[in-house]
Amino acid sequence: MHMNTRSEWFPFCWPLGLVPKLTFFGSHNPVRLLALVAALTVCATAVAEEIVPLSSLDISKMSAGWGKPLANRSIQSEPLSIAGRHFEQGVGSHAPSTLWVDLKGTTKRFTAWVGVDDEVGLGRGSIEFRIVADNSTLFRSKTMKGGDPPQRVDVDLTGKKMLLLIVRNGRDNNNFDHADWADALFHVAGKHPEAVDGPSVPKEPKVILTPHPSPKPQIHGPRLFGGRPRRPMIYRIPCTGKRPLTFACDNLPSSLKIDPASGIISGSLPKQPGRHVVTLRATNDLGTCRKQFTMVVGDTLALTPPMGWNSWYIHYGRVTEQHMRQAADQMVRTGMADYGYMYVNIDDCWMKQKGDIPYRDKAGATLPNGKFPDITGMVSYIHGKGLRAGLYTSPGPWTCAGYLGAFEHEEIDAKKFAEWGFDFLKYDWCSYGRVAQNKSLAELKKPYLKMGGILRTLDRDLVFNLCQYGMGDVWKWGPDVEGNCWRTTGDLGLARGSELPGFYSIGFSNARHWKYARPGYWNDPDYILIGWVGAAHGQTVGHPTTLTGNEQYSYMSMWCLMAAPLIFSGDMAKLDAFTLNVLCNAEVIDVDQDALGKQARIVRQDDDTLILAKPMEDGSLAVGLFNLNEAQRSISVTWQQLGISDRRKTRDLWRQIDLGSESDHFTAQVPRHGVSMVRLFPIGSEQK
Numbered sequence: 001m002h003m004n005t006r007s008e009w010f011p012f013c014w015p016l017g018l019v020p021k022l023t024f025f026g027s028h029n030p031v032r033l034l035a036l037v038a039a040l041t042v043c044a045t046a047v048a049e050e051i052v053p054l055s056s057l058d059i060s061k062m063s064a065g066w067g068k069p070l071a072n073r074s075i076q077s078e079p080l081s082i083a084g085r086h087f088e089q090g091v092g093s094h095a096p097s098t099l100w101v102d103l104k105g106t107t108k109r110f111t112a113w114v115g116v117d118d119e120v121g122l123g124r125g126s127i128e129f130r131i132v133a134d135n136s137t138l139f140r141s142k143t144m145k146g147g148d149p150p151q152r153v154d155v156d157l158t159g160k161k162m163l164l165l166i167v168r169n170g171r172d173n174n175n176f177d178h179a180d181w182a183d184a185l186f187h188v189a190g191k192h193p194e195a196v197d198g199p200s201v202p203k204e205p206k207v208i209l210t211p212h213p214s215p216k217p218q219i220h221g222p223r224l225f226g227g228r229p230r231r232p233m234i235y236r237i238p239c240t241g242k243r244p245l246t247f248a249c250d251n252l253p254s255s256l257k258i259d260p261a262s263g264i265i266s267g268s269l270p271k272q273p274g275r276h277v278v279t280l281r282a283t284n285d286l287g288t289c290r291k292q293f294t295m296v297v298g299d300t301l302a303l304t305p306p307m308g309w310n311s312w313y314i315h316y317g318r319v320t321e322q323h324m325r326q327a328a329d330q331m332v333r334t335g336m337a338d339y340g341y342m343y344v345n346i347d348d349c350w351m352k353q354k355g356d357i358p359y360r361d362k363a364g365a366t367l368p369n370g371k372f373p374d375i376t377g378m379v380s381y382i383h384g385k386g387l388r389a390g391l392y393t394s395p396g397p398w399t400c401a402g403y404l405g406a407f408e409h410e411e412i413d414a415k416k417f418a419e420w421g422f423d424f425l426k427y428d429w430c431s432y433g434r435v436a437q438n439k440s441l442a443e444l445k446k447p448y449l450k451m452g453g454i455l456r457t458l459d460r461d462l463v464f465n466l467c468q469y470g471m472g473d474v475w476k477w478g479p480d481v482e483g484n485c486w487r488t489t490g491d492l493g494l495a496r497g498s499e500l501p502g503f504y505s506i507g508f509s510n511a512r513h514w515k516y517a518r519p520g521y522w523n524d525p526d527y528i529l530i531g532w533v534g535a536a537h538g539q540t541v542g543h544p545t546t547l548t549g550n551e552q553y554s555y556m557s558m559w560c561l562m563a564a565p566l567i568f569s570g571d572m573a574k575l576d577a578f579t580l581n582v583l584c585n586a587e588v589i590d591v592d593q594d595a596l597g598k599q600a601r602i603v604r605q606d607d608d609t610l611i612l613a614k615p616m617e618d619g620s621l622a623v624g625l626f627n628l629n630e631a632q633r634s635i636s637v638t639w640q641q642l643g644i645s646d647r648r649k650t651r652d653l654w655r656q657i658d659l660g661s662e663s664d665h666f667t668a669q670v671p672r673h674g675v676s677m678v679r680l681f682p683i684g685s686e687q688k
């Protein structure tokens, strides 16, 4: 490793530099002489301070929003230069950029000059440099632009273990964000610092916060269910507790029946529109649990956000009928179904691919491809478990992955979906862009209006999921085209451009549309991409999520506060205890499924913090304090910010523990990229 050595000494040796002076002037005092000998012995055994340039570390571990960080050059391989000042050494990077450095406890200081490289031109780019060590932010530059003079960094790292060099986008996008760590030097006494991988899952311990459910019966899931008169209904009562459990339902309409052993309610909804209030009961040898459940027979489906699993982010074009059957098995076996997960949805790639003719049957309806030999059998298999089945198509001639779409066959295809028994349709714009006459709102709405109109005439209820990435502010008109939920952004799995993982930018964008969500009509920020995720885009094997445990808690909390559809899209066959604890915390899910159907309001959002607050049906308030920073911090929210004034009992939802009561604010220590998710109950109200 390249290294410079300076003849400096450890700080504790520094006063000893005075000793020769003392002896020179201090004559022959034997005590002084002894002191000199002792001092020289100490210094001889001390470690010399060395200078280790940042550029000598393995900077392939430094991330960059564009290009590859270079040693002693700018990101575009030019000599390093900030506001006309040239630097021989340093590292050129591009925002957003992060480097983790293990300081080995031997690094004393870090010094550098930082700024935007001159190669971008005056006034261009906009970045902020940050240095975090262990849990404290040691340096924060101002927002810098091309031509701004370099800013000096000199931070004390004594005793610190882990360092983070961060460059964040300024307030805009990351165009021209060429960031230089110029003349960047570690002042070291002992082992050299080492660039390391960030605290991805193996580094940051994944702590299971959710307690095991009680062995007593506990019925979970929504309080409301919406459907149209006479349409088939299937509902497996989500319930935890020691099995065997026996189920019953009081006041069940005569068109429905319940299987006491499995808790599956099936049949058809009553003819009479209106509210049918039933009492669900689950019993084991430890007791009985009762829950009121209201079937709202009318015109609105998905009165609470749909919950389930989708094949896309794990199987992509490899999806088979077998995967779908297995996913249904696993939804029950892993216990996910006991918390309300019920949709088992195939995404793209179940129909015929270009060239695989015939595409359609004699009547003109779309045909499944060879990987789906018995689609009706598959759907009945899923229904047999008390779960519901979903599928996907596009209003265009071809789907996004190049399979047959429904263009000009919308009615016959939709009827076929209902005949097969499907309960959910994702309708993905894809190639419809080539068919649309122009980019007007009317053209954006047209294919959805058409399919929405068809779906309501079918003899089955299919939840209608619009997927057109938010074009034309779909949240404003989704309900007009019979949509039950609509994607508000592009694909979460492809989200890039921020130093935070992709779910944050998708979540931030979705959060803005909070006013538009209500029972039956939900903003959809895409799937929950945790656990084991699939091989895609040139990879050959899948991998565990790269999100840390705290990031996964943040993800799930954000989705629940936003009343988002909770659709997991990792591998159902590789669900581990940690992933299940994130997906299956009944109190966290209750926030999502609350019957009031409000999406959380953004109470505060800045570079470091997001605070969301969701009013609940019982008068309580669910609040998420999200730490977007690289260091653990304390985050507070006041009652004034939350619009409440009474004393509140606070409950930590991930840990399911009461924290006490507060009269005017709540404060939590929140880890890096973590969340504190609490529910604030009015005193005296019924607590879960």
Ligand code: GLA
Binding pocket: 312, 347, 348, 399, 400, 401, 428, 467, 490, 491
């Ligand atoms: C689009 C959608 C994804 C997925 C793929 C399938 O990208 O946004 O959710 O359905 O198509 O091709």
